Amino acid sequence: MVELRSQVGLVQVVAGWGLDSASVDLGVLEGAPRSPQATGVVPVDATGSLFGEIILWVTDGYLSAIEYAWYGDEPPSILPDIEMISIEMRV
Template sequence: MPVEITPRPMSSGERDVVELILANEFPGAVELRAQVDFVQVVAKWGIDSASVDLLVLEGAPRSPGVTGVIPVDATVMDEAASLFGEILLWAVDGYLSAIEYAWYGDEPPSTLPDIAMITIDARS
């Protein structure tokens, strides 16, 4: 259940993850990259959750036809090079809407991983 927070800019870690995913080419990527400076974090997916809801402020370009998970696989590997989770970047009606950190294990992470732990593979 989302926990509303006072809207704030993305943290440097959140921004790094979003920019890493959006550095890939796919239909609508240019407009989504242009939204990054207009994004605010408006809710967390739990008190200690690393997953957050995003709101794109007025003035950012809409990315036509982009809804759902951005078509980039962002897998997270732990220090032992074992698969730890994945990052899903979501959009609704052409606007960035959430960063989801899906993890594989018992304890949910409270922060996003360092981008050095993320392997990117653009879907075709």
């Protein structure tokens, strides 16, 4: 997880998942440390009681996407404010 945290300052949005989607693909700039977590979902729960959950994806040891899985009928077009997100590490 230390490597993924250090990638945060070196990440950029490279594509959106759809016209009005809040989910995005990420690219990590060269020089960032690779995480031993090769591919899959980062073991963190980031949820909000009313809006949904934020899922972080890793590919080949690098942060690769932020997925916003929402609750309700209408998909949001932006991510929620950080103050609205509760974060817990899974072990």
